[in-house]
Amino acid sequence: MGKFGSRSIAFRPKASASSARHPPTKYWNGPFRFFDLPPELRDHILKLILLDWDSTSKDAVHLFLTNKRIYTEAASIFYYEVLLDNMHLKGTADPFLAGSLTAVTPRLHVRNLIIRFLMKEQMYLFGEVYGTALQEMASRGKLQSLRLEIGSRFPCYEFWGYEDELFVYDNIRVVAEKWKGMVISAPLFVTKEPFQNFLKFLEESKIPKIRLFVDAEDHSKFWCMFHRPHPSGKKCEGEWRGNAKVLKIQWSSLVKALKGAKAVAPVQKDC
Template identity: 25%
Template sequence: MATNKVFRLFDLPPELRGAIFSQLLVSNESVILHETTFFTLPSTQTWNFLNVFLVNMQMYQEASAIFYSQNRFTLNAHYHRLPTHLTSRGGFLSEEGQHARRRVRSMTIYLTRVGGEFERVLGPALSDMVLNGSLRELVIRLGPPSSLGANRTPHPDMVQRPPFQGLLRLLADPYLERVKLLAWKAHLAVFCPFHREVNTSTITDNETVDSQGTAIIRNSTGWIELDWRAMVDVYAPGQKIVRIGDRNY
């Protein structure tokens, strides 16, 4: 007479359970922040990973720890205003989403402009994720200048204004372990002296600037990494960059 065999997952050593959860919940691609505090895994993974979290409390504690710490999360703020699904009640940037976002270790942010909502909402949320949470790796991609301001020349003291200064303070946070700042190949001319791959303090021969202060690198196919440390030195000289473990006493 055949008997049903029961596989008891929690009889396995913690290391094996962790390996299983990693296979189920960790993606080589970025996890997209989607409606409220839910996330979407890449399209190749069609099952709902939340089912794993709902098995029982031990499963949730072990599996969610791996999910939040080992995935890279992407937040798309390529809008004039932050998307309402991020800021409304239950959203990732809302008060109810605080516990979830504090558990994220690695994040990429897409920005079109560093404006008032970055200063009021996104910047403080990211700083809280660093200071009171687990955020240690941050990539910020500044996309092409918004078409909403296509006929408007950037203000000459933009980098001295509170939103941009808030961005520089965030990048220089000593608890962040890995930081990258990138701009699209079409970007504000104020970023030109900080192209990491260009050893110069001027606009290069293959770069043009239009009457609205937008620079375009002709032979580039995408993103340009910026030397954000040099940017902090120039535009926020009072913001000393100190990395944990690098202090001299």
């Protein structure tokens, strides 16, 4: 006797000639048409491929290269939220925000963007390449929300002076209407182009929602004037007592107070 397996194959009934000639018509047996699926199903399938930990980056690359329409749908999922942690970059722009736009530039698909950057080294980019890229992402792309984190933990030593001329801690005359003529203590840096252009970027931006944070460790008299108060309502008087790692800055007050701010001249120095 032959083996059970081969016997079972041998005795398997053959498809009848008639059913071979007339396949059931209720099933579509042409090519699988992905775009005939409803959008929510396509979305679900693309998420399984792109966001599943088991997928390899090759799966994503193949998907992106399929065609333009799939690229667009996949990119909206893949780039929905992007974090650019640029704490390691010194004076250079992140490649993600640099370079000219094409129809498949990834940054056009970003909806929520978070940028962590160093104040001293990178703030100037908002008056240049970042400013342009971010406005395009809002006007031509999908950018809805921008979260900026000045995460420099700029040591007081560096930020407040001694090291170079720009960062000398000085008396600055604020320009906000409600504080007219008031003099505050701030680094001279806030009167200089990189900081001033950053304020201009915030003010003129078309991005629907911008939030600005500073590292709570960088708390100082200067940021104290502009951060959101502690939920308890207690004044922190220059020393942040909350647990939050970052402090939310009320950037519209920052812009009003410091746009066009000048150092009080002549600078009085004690001998």
